[in-house]
Amino acid sequence: MKVGFIGAGNMASAMIGGMLQKGLLQKEDIIASSATQKTADRVAQEFGIRTTLDNKEVAKAEIVILAIKPIYCEGVIREIRDQIGENQIVVTIVAGRSLQWLSDTFGKPVKLIRTMPNTPALVGEAVTALCPGELVSEEELEEVCRLFRGFGKAEVVGEHLMDAVVAVSGSSPAYVFMFIEAMADAAVAEGMPRAQAYQFAAQSVLGSAKMVLETGKHPGELKDMVCSPAGTTIAGVCKLEEKGFRSSVMECMKACADKSRNM
Template sequence: MELGFIGCGNMAQAMIAGILDHNVMPKEALAASGPTPSKMEKAKEKFGIMTTTNNREAAKAEIVVLSVKPQMYHEVIHEIRDDISKSQLIVTIAAGVTMAQVERQFGKEVKIIRVMPNTPALVGEGMSGMCCNEYVEEEELERVRRIFESFGKVEIVTEDLIDAVVGVSGSSPAYVYMFIEALADAAVMQGIPRNKAYTFAAQSVLGSAKMVLETGEHPGALKDAVCSPAGTTIEAVRVLEEKGMRSAVIEAVAAASEKSRDMGK
């Protein structure tokens, strides 16, 4: 077994879907564990992978992904630590749990790769920040990196930046959904039918994001290019600045990052 997920919630399922949809590895190479038999049976039917309610079974994989909530790490690690060898890779995806904390809970030298992904992995557009401890070889880090690149983009960062990654990409799909919802509400207020309003709003966000990534231009320059003198767009930008949109976003990212730091204390 190449890849085992301990925990099979939304993030794990997004990753599994991305891996299978992009043919990174066959379904026979994956396994997942979780405490609820009915949920694991549904995951088995959905993905065709091996599922179990026994975490120690999933912990036999070459790469073990701890995809449980941060508060569950101590209990899960205590359960599997005697089954983990020095050759295995432990991938953690929890906010606020440092690699040093994970190693202390295992009570021995363990190869740890810490990743902060996000749920757009489900549609192949995830964003992940990644770092590792000193026991991980370069080729092992690249192996895990390729897995995460199968459903999005990956940037290698130092661990001290992971909390910022939580704020800017780990949590930010929620902010973007709020923005899309607000755009759609405004469109409905202007008379556009609800179903069409979501399409107009979501596609505009998608296209704008691709412009940033594919042109390499500064977002400010792209914004300026849309703002004709005395036009509609600059009028809207004026109102957004007046209402504090930029500051609200900055404060939101700072709050999420600080919460992640606090969780690790």
């Protein structure tokens, strides 16, 4: 099976690395295109795959992954659509571009799968939502899911949830990084060296996330386990509530989903 990436930036590189590391694909099975020779050379050297500046060359692959920014999507589709046949699968990681929009832009029946991974793919811990078009078979969808599980978790969702996915996972690493940075800054203010503060803050977020995933307990129950009566943690929780921590996060995600919905 040949897989082609149109776009060879950070996300595409993370996906390629994960697929190769898990042995899901061999180097000769992958081709990637980029807008610049510098990027093409970097990716070729890093992964040992074939690279090109010609998107049409990539469009010959059995699975074509559009790993590009939304503003370039229409132009790229118009460039490659004559190369895409009825047996190929086109996978997008483009925010705000619906299956209907993609189908209309191709202007012909195409097997489409809309996805939204996130940047933790760079460390093999992504979560990806996949939404198949009506022409995609269950076997074809499972094959694409298998590839995406090479760099994290993959779940099939209805398209009506994709804007929520953008908010809760696609964009959320940025919120988490801000939270880690803020915690580290506060620790530095208390006298902790900055490098150590980042280690403590990041490891605490990692460990807390694993507790949610592995214990199956409600986050509120896990929070209560830390909050001793009249203790330090409940004092901090009270201050977060006073400053509107939860409502700020919810409003942040709503703004993100609204942006995705209206792109």
